Amino acid sequence: MTTTEASTNFPALFTPLQVGTHTIQNRIGMSALTRNRATRSYPTELMKEYFVQRARGGNGLIVTDGILITRQGTEWQNAPGIWDEKHISGWKNITDGVHEAGSKIYAQLWHLGRVSHPDAPEQKLAGIPVYAPSAISARGGKFRFLPGQPGYTTPTELDEPTIWKLIGQYKQAAVNAKAAGFDGVELHGANGYLVAQFLDNTSNHRSDQWGGSAENRARFGLEILKVFKEVFGQDVAIRVSPTGGYNDVGMPIGDTIETFSYFLSEADKLGLAYIALVRYSSFFDIEIDGVHRSTKFDALEALRPFIKNARLFLNAEVTPEEGQQYISEGKIDGIMIGFNMVTHPDYANRVKTGKPLDNTPNYQYTQRNLSDEDWYTGYTDYPFAK
Incomplete structure (x- = not known):
């Protein structure tokens, strides 16, 4: 097969797309992943090299690692943040590089x-308790940088003033992201983190306006999206994983459909740039006490009717063939690629030119507790196709 023939295999994937106020060169995005390579929460030159490589690789949209909105709410000592001027400066260095390489970048x-x-x-530096919607600990979990296997702790239930304070911290993070030159912001509403904890009725047992009904459990995420809109206008997105599983969340199918059909329809009414929908993946189907936590169903089929305005990106082991088919059928607007984008910085260019995804993953160096001498290994050294 010649390069010219190969490049016509996926024409739908390589059609430009309007996303919010920006046009991206193709329908392939790099999904947010936890790379954990910051230095005490501050972005580094290594991170810039990583993101710029993937922008140079022809990928239309880059989404960052999860960026912590506040020192309180951290799990790993090397996850990046965005709560002070040094963070802003560090991220500005990265966004400038990505833009120079021809791509767009959202802050998750x-x-x-x-x-x-x-x-x-x-x-510990924050001096604030671990917070959650309800005082219910997640099961499982381990912390590689802490001695032993402490597991998750029972959190402090958020009171009303602290909930609004957190929403204000989300807004300030968006303000900082704007100052850092990001093209938009994506709310992390997936994988059992805080927004998902509010949405899920196994982790949210509140009886006030933030819990109980689907409408109340959706309120926290919707209020954050509203303050993001005040800062970024149309360039606001959200990532959700309705099938649950990871970090001990997951509801029965009826509750799941009720919750996410309401949440996504209301989020969609706000005028978002895109919604990233994480479909079922066995990787996130965590087994606890002999029971799988995921609710296995076709999230795209079930929830697509509730997204009428925002662009829809599908995530979780999506192939180029699926992307081409689903875009052509009008089911989605683009695909988000995770692990394959880590191991293939030129993912989009390889797909376009028919070159194989043949870089071998070095799983040892995907771990989050690397020693100093291993820090640069298995992160920015995956080769481009020749």
Whole structure:
């Protein structure tokens, strides 16, 4: 097969797309992943090299690691943040590089809620308890940088003033992201972190306006999206994983459909740039006490009718063939690629030119507790196709 023939295999993937106020060159985005390579929460030159590589690789939209909105709410000592001027400067260095390489970049803004730990270094510096919608600990979990296997702690239930304070911290993080030159912000509403903890009725047992009904459990995430809109206008997005599983969340199918059909329809009415929908993946289907926590169903089929305005990106082991088919059928607007984008910085260019995804993953160096001498290994050294 010649390069010219190969490049016509996926024409739908390589059609430009209007996302919010920006046009991206193709329908392939790099999804947010936790790379954990900041230095005590501050972005580094290594991170710039990583993101710029993937922008140079022809990928239309870059989404950052989860970026912590506040020192309180950290799980790993090397996750990046965006709560002070030094963070802004560090991220500006990265966004400038990505823009020069021809791509767009969104900041994924993040709070871990109950899956932080009081002994995490940044959490201790914050001097604030681990918070969650309800005082219900997540099961499972381990912290590689803490001695032993402490597991998750029972969090402090958020009171009303603190909930609004957190929403204000999300807004300030968006203001900082704007100052850092990001093209938009994506709310991390997936994978059992704080927004998902509010949405899920196994982690949210509140009886006030923030819990109980689907409408009340959706309120926290919707209020954050509203303050993001005040800062970024149309350039606001959200990532959700309705099938649950990871970090001990997951509801029965009826509750799941009720909750996410309401949440996504209301979020969609706000005029978002895109919604990133994480479909079922066995990787996130955590087994606890002999029971799988995921609710296995076709999230795209079930929830697509509730998204009428925002662009829809599908995530979780999506192939180019699926992307081409679903875009052509009008089911989605683009795909988000995670692990394959880590191991193939030129993912989009390889797909376009018919070159194989043949870089071998070095799983040892995907771990989050690397020693100093291993810090640069398995992160920015995956080769481009020749």
